Amino acid sequence: MTVKRLDINQPKSFEFSNEDLTLINDTIQNYPENRKQSAVVPSLYIAQKRAGGWLPEQAILKVAEMLDMPKIRVLEIASFYSMFNLTPTGHHFIQVCGTTPCWLRGSDQIKKACNDLVGKEGEVSEDSVSWLEVECLGACVNAPAVQINEDYYEDLNYESMTALIKKIKGKKDIKVGSQVGRVSSEPKKMEKNNA
Template sequence: MEHANRPHNATEGVAPFIFTEEALAECRTIIGRYPADHSKSAMLPLLHIAQTENKGWLSVPAMDAVAKLLQIQYIEVYEVATFYSMYNLHPMGKHVLEVCHTVPCMLRGADDVVAHIEKRLGIKPGGTTEDGLFSLKTVECLGSCGTAPMLQCGAKYHEHLTPEKVDDLIEKLRMQPERDNYTDR
């Protein structure tokens, strides 16, 4: 569904994607962990790197670059990228707030956290603020049930949330120049 013809899925007129030398070196290290005839195994970690390099989402050129690096068909990358929920297939805000809303978190007040962020940022889950700074997502269990309610932003877990803690976090992120990525590159 995500890859119907939409502006962000165009292959022409979109920013081309080229791995930086540094990223390429990391990709090669990862590929080296798998048997030579099974380098496709590196797909998931490589897509994480590509996503980080591409401002937090996978454009068609970014996925194509991964396919070329692994010497596989483009479709083999597309079918994987559309399967896993950590790959964003459209542009995201600079800081993506992913609030866990599965039962153990729900029992400890996750719905209130989501409602508070919605009110604070004026967006619904799946939305991005107009200034492009924040996206809000509700996600399924992140394995932090003992420290619920919680949210993930990039690779960091923010736990034992209260409305005050959420406000502090939002203010801190507003001032933070770098993007939060899943990888620490």
């Protein structure tokens, strides 16, 4: 697990859109009146989307103000969950699962593909792609798996991962889900034994 810190380059301001504010206020209504802090995770998620995939300090402050929470409590939450980024990400953000099932199924090769075609982990490439190793994405049955923005890509190997990255960079459509044609998490098709 890596230590997450606020980025050294911070924008001076952050504003939610009216749509964001409505969404946050609706979320707050889901909780008892004196428990609006319970909306902190969805509020941070909305803030992250508004900021372009990461949480600047001003966004964290804004969430703290809205929910009447000390800034440090909101920062603790933002730095704890891997779904929140405290440094800028690329327009295409690849999260590579490195937990045991994916590791056993070759996630080192997936990280190698990212290193070879995108660059160092955590750095944003010139064409706005970045990648990060994360813990289990909950798609272990189709390991190894990655999440690119909101979608999952599964049953990967070095070749299929490099093909995905090349398509992203070439602004081509990519097929979501299993990259070997499996439907959902159905068993792998057995090869016919001709012996």
